[in-house]
Amino acid sequence: MSLYYEDEYVQLHHGDCRGVRGWTLADVLVTDPPYGMAFQSNQRKGSKLARIEGDRDTQVRDAVVSLWGADRPALLFGRWSVAAPVGERQRIIWHKSGTSGMGDLAIPWGPSHEDIHLLGRGWDVSATGQKRMGSVIVTSGAVGGAHGAENATGHPTPKPVALMEHLIERCPPGVIADPFAGSGATLIAARNLGRRAIGVEVEEKYCEIIARRLSQQAFDFSDLM
Secondary structure (H helix, E strand, C coil): CEEEEECCCEEEEECCHHHCCHHHHCCEEEECCCCCCCCECCCCCCCCCCECCCCCCCHHHHHHHHHHCCCCCEEEEECCCCCCCCCEEEEEEEEECCCCCCCCCCCCCCCCEEEEEEECCCCCHHHCCCCCCCCEEEECCCCCCCCCHHHHHCCCCCCCHHHHHHHHHCCCCCCEEECCCCCCHHHHHHHHCCCCEEEEECCHHHHHHHHHHHHCCCCCCCCEC
C-alpha cells in the first residue's frame, strides 16, 4: 500500500484493503463496498468506468467485515437482492428522490433506493448530539450514470457528500475508515465535519479523483430532503 494523499484530516492510500491493516485501527467503518451486483453502468458501457472492481460476489465485502470485526461500529451500503453482511443490527434505507433505476424493465416500478447495513456496538445517540430519526433517508442527488452534479467526479456510483455527512454525524466518535474510497465522498464528509479519516482505494484512477477533490477543498452543500 502506498500513501497517495494526506492532509490535516485525511489519509488516502492506493492499494487493496485486504492486504493492509492501517485502516482497521480507525474507530468507525463507513464504506460503500462491492457487494455482488456485478454493477455496469448503462451510460458508460464499454468504457473503463463501466464496472466496479470485485463486484461479482460478496467475498471482498465479507473479507473486510471479518477484518474489521463484527462487534465494531460499521455502516456498509448494500442492495435488497444481496444478503446482508453477518452481524447486521439495523437497516437504513437511502431513498433517491425523483429517480428510477433500471432493474427489470418489465416491472412497473424501478428501484430508487439502496440499503445501508448497520453493524456492531457502540452506537449511542446521546453521545452524538443528534436527534433520533426514522430509518429512511431521502436525498435528491448522486444518481448513477450521467445524472446529478456528483457524477462530475467521473465515478460511476458516487454517493452524495451531504448523505455521508448525515451518516457520519450520527456515528460514534473517532476516526472514520473507508477501505473502498471510490469517489471520496466519505473522506470529504468526514473532513467537512472536522473528523479524521483514512481511506483505501484499489484503482489509481479513483485515487486521482479523490485527491483532486480533496486538494480543491471540495465541499458539498446539497440538501437532504
